[in-house]
Amino acid sequence: MKKSIITLGVLCCMLASCQNKSQETMCTLQENPVVKTIMERRSIRKYKPQPVEREKMELILQCGINAPNGQNKQSWEVRVVDNPELLEAMKEAMAKGHPDMDPAMTKGCFRGAPTMVFIARDKSYDFSAYDCGLLAENMVLSAWSMGIGSICLGSPVRFLTDNTECLPYLEQLGFSEGYELCLCVGFGYADEAPAAKPRDWGKVQYID
Numbered sequence: 001m002k003k004s005i006i007t008l009g010v011l012c013c014m015l016a017s018c019q020n021k022s023q024e025t026m027c028t029l030q031e032n033p034v035v036k037t038i039m040e041r042r043s044i045r046k047y048k049p050q051p052v053e054r055e056k057m058e059l060i061l062q063c064g065i066n067a068p069n070g071q072n073k074q075s076w077e078v079r080v081v082d083n084p085e086l087l088e089a090m091k092e093a094m095a096k097g098h099p100d101m102d103p104a105m106t107k108g109c110f111r112g113a114p115t116m117v118f119i120a121r122d123k124s125y126d127f128s129a130y131d132c133g134l135l136a137e138n139m140v141l142s143a144w145s146m147g148i149g150s151i152c153l154g155s156p157v158r159f160l161t162d163n164t165e166c167l168p169y170l171e172q173l174g175f176s177e178g179y180e181l182c183l184c185v186g187f188g189y190a191d192e193a194p195a196a197k198p199r200d201w202g203k204v205q206y207i208d
């Protein structure tokens with residue numbers, strides 16, 4: 001019941017945001033499973049405690065590394081942490097490394113996700129941040145299609161890299177020489193169903 005109300009809500013938002021588009025486009029929106037996943041995905045900031053099963057994570061990771069990437073350099077390295085003790089220790093270190101900040105910001109920056117993916121970029125390749133972003137997006141969308149929520153996170157990149165307290169944990173992630181942490185993505189089973197955030201169609205233009 002709750003799910004059908006949410007689906008109805010999402011479809012209403014899609015209809016509202018697409019009111020100027022053709023009937024044909026709307027049919028595609030409602031019937032195409034990829035489009036449906038893209039339109040229904042939301043960032044999740046409240047999770048059930050259990051980590052994502054590793055077999056499911058493997059499929060999600062496979063989808064990630066099959067993302068388009070510059071010259072097929074695959075200029076990323078990916079580390080998955082689902083050990084709750086290690087995640088807790090990292091959160092503690094981020095809080096300790098930022099004594100002047102509200103711990104809700106630092107300790108809470110994983111947003112409660114029980115499986116964290118840390119993505120590093122090859123610093124020698126100027127397009128590597130895009131590669132990492134596309135990898136993350138493939139992961140996020142495939143996860144959503146499997147009923148798994150996610151959140152892209154920039155703040156832990158700062159909190160883990162701008163202090164010495166977190167250094168042992170960065171070292172434990174074991175990225176190769178020449179790589180730097182670029183983006184984190186939390187995964188888990190959603191314990192909330194947030195509404196869609198508005199998008200600005202005005203930023204898009206056709207140039208004839």
Ligand SMILES: Cc1cc2nc3c(=O)[nH]c(=O)nc-3n(C[C@H](O)[C@H](O)[C@H](O)COP(=O)(O)O)c2cc1C
Nearest residue numbers: 041042043044045111151152153154155156183197
């Ligand atoms: C590069 C990037 C960094 C982000 N960093 C954070 C973050 O540090 N904390 C957070 O709660 N959300 C973060 N987000 C999630 C965005 O806030 C979210 O995607 C945006 O508000 C749109 O909402 P939606 O994903 O539900 O459509 C980040 C997203 C991206 C793509």
